[in-house]
Amino acid sequence: MAKRRGSGPGPKKDAARGSRPAWWKVWLRRLVVWGGALALLGALALGTAVYFAARNIPSFTALMNSQNGQTIVVRARDGTEIVSLGPSYGEWLRSDEIPQVMKDAMVAVEDRRFYMHFGVDPIGLARAVLVSFRNDERVSATSTITQQLARNVFLNSNRSLDRKLREAVLAMALEAKFSKEQILELYLNKVYFGGGAYGIDSASRKFFSHSARDLSIGEAAIIAGLVKAPSRYAPTADVDAAVSRANVVLAQMRKYGAIGAAEADSVDVSAVKLKPEAGQNSIRYFTDWTLSQLDLLLPGGSFEPIEVWTTIDVGMQRAATAAIKSNAPKGAQGALVSLDRDGAVLAMVGGTDYVKSSYNRATEALRQPGSAWKLFVYLAALEAGYKPDDRVVDEPVTIGDWSPHNSGNSYAGEIDVRTAFAYSKNTVAAQLGNEVGFSTVASMARRFGISTPISTYPSMVLGTSEVRVIDLTRAFAAVQAGGQSVEPYGITKVTGANGEVLYEHEPSRSTQLVPDYIAAGMTDLLQTAVNTGTGRAAQIGRPVAGKTGTTSSNKDGWFVGFSSGITTGVWMGRDDARAVSGLSGGRAPAQAFAAYMRYAVKDRPVEQFETELTLPDWQLEPDDEWLYGDPGEEYYYVDEQGNLIEPGGRKRPQGPDFPIEGELPPQSPSAPGRPTPGSTQQAPQRGPAPPAASDDFLDRATGREEPQAQQRNRRPPAPGQTPFNEAFGN
Template structure:
């Protein structure tokens, strides 16, 4: 203590370093070594030989080595940490995207599968399918109605993990990405069947990331709401197959002409492959590509055990082919007419319906064949490109309707919509008005030049025959007589007569109306002629017999509806007698069907733009029109040549197997002589034609014709030589 405190006083701090220490006295070193830092010497300090615990200073290289190892550990730790953070933010971002796009959809509790647009199945009178109409093109089918290999074809090629995934297939997506990168194999796409269904049901066709997210969301909802088989059934009834066909039923009918339940394995494979690219793979447009794709489907089905190897081998050996359209698709003209008038009978419906028509498939095919064959053989030579055929029963039930040469090329229905000048086929309405004023088939009028305010109508033959009966004037289609009759009864009376029989197109009440200058449709004309065939009752042409719901409930049943009596029995008898003469000695004689009592009229419009033939038996009324859509003149196509040939070809088939019967009241006026012709004019056209036909003894026929008659025997009608003689003698024409 002697050296400590003196006198009990406080000793002041002294920072002097004793001599001999580092820096010497007064020299203070405040620098810190690595060991002086916090933790710097932990585990590193050693005891010296003098026991004082002072550690010798390390070389710089040994001090830095642990720092590099620590930094390496920090790098890998940071990488893992950063990855976790980025992954977490990625999950949050994806969740946000999903939440955002889910918010653009209707609330889940309000989400429902949209109702499928109703299908209209249009059947022929025998129950066979003519066409499907509506947005889908076919009815809904249950999966249990289908052969097992049909739905399996779609699973095999479109979504082989369908029964194991939850609506979105990560494995399938990865496979699709790999195939797209390597460009190997046939891509099955990344979308599952459930996703495709979601797209078809709820979304637009656009391709975007946004839509794919919504598609996945909706797929998950569908998988939660429906069973796998229910999803597959919905898919099969909604997927698009091209050509306006939605669903397997529509596609099977469209491409193979049969219901989906009847398709073969090869056809099922073709349908399964078609949905990838309906336009490119449609079998009726690109059969080789469709068959190649079907082979890939069959291979996938065999690989997955969906089809037996033997069955696949057979299907590959006999690949599917599309069915040829019956009549080149002419039934579509009938279907179009059905859709035009359906609203009149069934304004509203929200489920599938079945419409049974009056159309006979045999007659429909015969009518189209007759028209198409004639145009194919003679269309170029006569410069005529189009035509229409309408055939109906005398009560107005349409049995065949052809609206054009080829529906695939032109959907314009010339039978129901095209308004053309009927020419001389309009003359029966003129004669009807005249008969109703008291004239008869044997009334005589002059075939002589006539002028009406500077208009000078001429006959087809450009010559005149003098006094002729109405029967002969109509049979030979003499224009001057028709115009005279029109002036005699008045154009308004002619208009009224035509309208009473069912002509609804506007008619111009003028002098030229008698020659058919006002435009009408083939359907109108045939419907009006039906009154002559049925005894005088006006008809309303109809094509729909009944309409039923999918369950079979009758929604509409046609009742007997007509326009009532539009002419007396006596008047109808006289009209049938006059129009029968056109088949015997007039412009329609080349169209005669042996054994049948027929009547009708030919017609040719100005400059040969339109050619008509409308004729009937007691059981069928048929009209044929030929012309060009742009109104270009034909090369002298008249009602008596090409249209008459088509009419005869069709009616020969249509009347086959029926028992011939007489037209209403025709016998009463058929064999009368020319009562109004003076007896001194026994060689007038009336007397001569009557003698040639064996219908009157008022005049003797020329010696050559008389010899022919004796050779044939009585009651057999004129020979072809006699008819040729008549044509030369009278210039039969229009």
């Protein structure tokens, strides 16, 4: 049978089928071709980027003379330098002056293939990626010494992909332009070691009191170990952590042959002699407080060196520090703020020891003021019509479910207002608060600068609402100023490197908080409290007005007062709010006040207080038009619902900045007037609360005219930033 044509594969078809490459070989060939092309293009792009980066990198000499960070010099009111913050640079050491052991230690712990790579370490990067995949964690830091130098000199520390790519390009450009020895010299003279120290010479002098030319193996290991985390491994902060990290450096040096086993074993890092740490005196509480305001005063930021001229008086600061340290009970902390007439901070102590605790209790701590709070109770009473000679009855009283008691459960019967205040009679304060309205007392405290939450329960009249020392001192300063508001400030001006004035303090717009005759009446009460009452320990041989404060179980002791234009507030207590045996406002705080004020006023003339209560004739028979203010005028007043109204008719906000809450702050379960859990009890009132003061009332009493708008001589704030005076409640 004849074979059909075309049947079977045939020799030609078989040959063609046998010569066709497999599909995977085709794709492999394409991958190699296209991959090679892309790699070539990438290499060309990278080479071009490195070339142009290398051309634009400054010369070695220029890099030597460049500096990192900003220097800030803080000066006292007399111009003397009190502290210099920012970078500290030691002597520049050439490569041949740097001990080889320092170079070996840094290379061993930071970049062991430093002498083999081209700025970026592909082997180290590949190993880090492999470890991250194996352990299912983020890729660890793989920056070489050259990359760290590029970041420190040219970039910031953002952990973004863009920054890492630029860092890699700059590192390769540095390698292309400089030798390894030059790169290591730049790095060791510029890297940050903590405490403001840049470069190994600055670090050596800071920690060991000698030049880096004389570093031992142990000292070099300590310095090399700091780069990873300067604040954590600094020997002045944590000796054990510094020693542990230095031993890791020694182990790396031994592992990679920089030192022998015998030499490594002979090094005792713990025996390295450290430079004694200079004690940080209490003035740092003040500088910390003032420098934190620079972002508001100098919006936009700058890295130029600046000088900050402040209000602090060095002599008064020393006296304040000594007064707190010598009078604070054992185990207790102390804080002090002293203000001049215009609000300038003359002294500030935030604790007994800045080195042990930098927490500023003068500006940050919230503590119950006890009877020092009665300032606002009696101000409200005086504004409601009481006078120091008016008669009140000191007797047991019950307001709702609350029955306050006097110290020692003693009652004097019928006495005048002056005596009740001088001897801090709780029952009288409770009756006055109930009569004028607890919300009125809270509004008075708001008016005088208390910005923390205020309770309106009856026990608030005894100081259960927490306050800051600086705020309560500010309130007393306003009384001394005749009822005018006082704005605390610490910076008078800021100047640049060439002497240009970048900021200059302008007096804040002052507001009449109460008529001057009410301030005079309050001064009368405060002076009596020192002359014959609970504040006798605060006497200094010239007129003093002030008030003591002691909280339940002796947890807090206060004395706040003024003399010869200086207002000073003192607080003492424990940070954990535990009781302090024997602590009361009339003892240690009043004694510290007196010890400080004797020095503070020694060069000031003796001033007698204005305590004459001269009421205007029209006030003797007020009618309804004087009971409530006109919202269009320029004084604070309280409307019919007890709301504090600002100038221009704006209701004072009741949000986080200015709350007047209906609950007590945390306190002892035995504290009087505290509601039971879940209770919504409100303080009972005898009818609607009377107003604190009307606009017309204050206008007639003081004759005060509307002040002209003042222009502040400073740079305008950036959008969204708060001007300095507004930020502090002006």
